[in-house]
Amino acid sequence: MSGLLDGIRKTARVLAGVFFLAGGLSGCALIIPQTDALHRTWPADLAEKAEVPGVPFYPQEDYQCGPAALATSLASFKVPVTPDDLVDKVYLPARQGSLQIEMLAGARGYGMVSYELPQSFEAVLREVAAGTPVIVLQDYGVWPLRIWHYAVVAAYDKTKGEVVLRSGMKENLVIPFSVFEYTWKESHYWAMVTVPPDRLPVSAKESDYLNAIVAMERVAKPEAARTAYATFLGRWPDNVTASIGLANAEYALGRVRQAELVLWGAAERHPESVIVLNNLAQTLSDQGRTEEALQVIDRAAEAGGPFAPTVADTRLAILKRLGKSP
């Protein structure tokens, strides 16, 4: 089976080469615009050659390149996981493959942040240069048929114009930039990374990366969420949602005092945030500082907004503790 697939891939590569040559006549910017742009102007601050050290290789069993690619990415950050462990997390039996969203979701339970990269060749190269392997979705089919395949970009070399992939049964599949882009662009340049919570992808954008951490927080251990929010705040200290996330993670770890301190900081920067005030009042109340809690929750109650019902509940609980009727 894999021999056959390899054969198909070879043919696809030959065809890609033919298209590439044909493209050369009519301007290859149409077929491989990003490779073309990189050839014209290589970004000055991007290394000409890079290899992520210690990217493992898991030869893929039938159809299971999703689990294999995800395991490659996770294990390169020393997460103890094998493709077999991931079959139950990302493999969809009836489709005999893995969906992109599940590839993102599958890493979160391990306390890793999954981040979808911008649709950019340069972004992929920048991650590799920073030491992060990149999972890409390629299409080896010929129009109108598709053969979707996940691979991991582990290295590139500008002078040779090549990228190195962990792919299928090939530990080091070396292909030209042009062919890589040709097979990759059908997925709308889909690429993702999984990073440990104490690390930021180079191409991380504030709102997108925050969503990535919030999604991880649903299923990861609070320690991982705490580290991820703290790392995020190191880069974007003014983000109120991340402060609330950090406080919630501290709270989940039973560190109520720490949560309180984070929320005081957030309340100073964002006095208008009802959520900060509500959660702050709760942490104060939990520590038995009920009078203080009441002052804070009254500020939240005045502000109103979509969380008013929750605020009212919190206020009621605090008043009960004080032995007052509302």
Added chain:
Amino acid sequence: MKSAAIKFICRILMVSMILLPFQTVYAGMISTDKVAAASAAQSERAAVLATITRADVSSQMQAQGLDPKLAAERVNAMSDQEVHTLAGKLDSAPAGAKNSGWAWAVVIILAVVIWYNWK
């Protein structure tokens, strides 16, 4: 065929399975994903919709060969936005590794190769 009543009970069970064991609720604390979704003004309505969509996607995943517990776990690892994106597209979204059309691809590619070699 399943009766409507059984289907209804299944839905209820699915929703409770998704919500009960995984969502840790702390008294009084507003969770981060609610904050992130707060820009959608009616957050309660959004939360109810999200719950229904999760149950839907979960049953769609069961139809793709997963057992109910696994399906619920996997849907739980997705954000609300991801669940929305995936709803109804499980059988058409790209699935890396194989496509039902591969056999045709092989036939066509072989035909092309043979035609080029022997023409």
